[in-house]
Amino acid sequence: MFKNVRLFRLENPFALNASALAERLATRQFRPCGPLETTTLGWATPLGDDSAALVTAVNGCLLLCARKQERLLPSSAIAEALDERISELETSEARDVGRAERRRLREQVISEMLPRAFTRSRRTQLYIDTELGWLMVDAASEKQAEDVVTLLRETLESLPARLPNPRQAPSAVMTDWLLADSAPADFMAGDACELRDADDDAGVVRCRGQDLGSEEILNHLRARKLVTKLALNWNERLDFVLADDLSLKRVQVTDALLDELNDDDAKADAAARLEAEFALFALQMRQLIARFETIFGLSDAV
16 A cells, blocks of 8 residues: 655645546546656546546545656657767768757657657655545655645645645654654664755764664664654554654554455456555544644644
């Protein structure tokens, strides 16, 4: 299911049901790159090729999938072809190629190479929890998440959404968890963290495979370093790395949680299995966000 989670708070209740949302998404459905296009972005089926639905609705959550296709045209290949074109022109006409003509030749080279370039596709899943008023995006980077949110906003013509605005700074809270061994009972620190100097962003310590309660780690914290990323296990159900912007990376559902999928789910086709896994994951995220609301003081739900 989701490997990352980036949170966006919806400022208004989400009013569209699955059918109405699917109709909107169909207006921006994914299509492959044309011969002269470098990239396309549109909506695809979230449960893969075994399902034709653009929206999967489960327990008040609407699962979507954005698909991006890019033509792979390395700048080094363009530069090499351009140099050859310029060299041939300067040799045959015994003159120098000026800057404006060089730009025109570069555009010509790109237009000739694009139709032959390989393509690469990437899918980004996201879902809207209509009961809590949150949008969750499976994106490893801020830009990837913003691109998909922008696509959704353009598709719907309006989508007031913003990043979380916690009253308690997550870095300060996570630092206290390690320094004072005061994490709530349902959160257990793992063996990885990132520490940054409170006075110098360049001062970074990244730890993996270490005891985070050791004197070495504690001395860093006593020297005014703050925890900006922390590996956690929540309630023996989810493992993830929590960042100071409340994004989650390296999300994994524990075996204990997967055991809750019944035998019928395990034997179902791929689409039905994914839907069952999503239902289970979305329920856990709903409960986890409720904990974040309490711990970090997030704004009231819509």
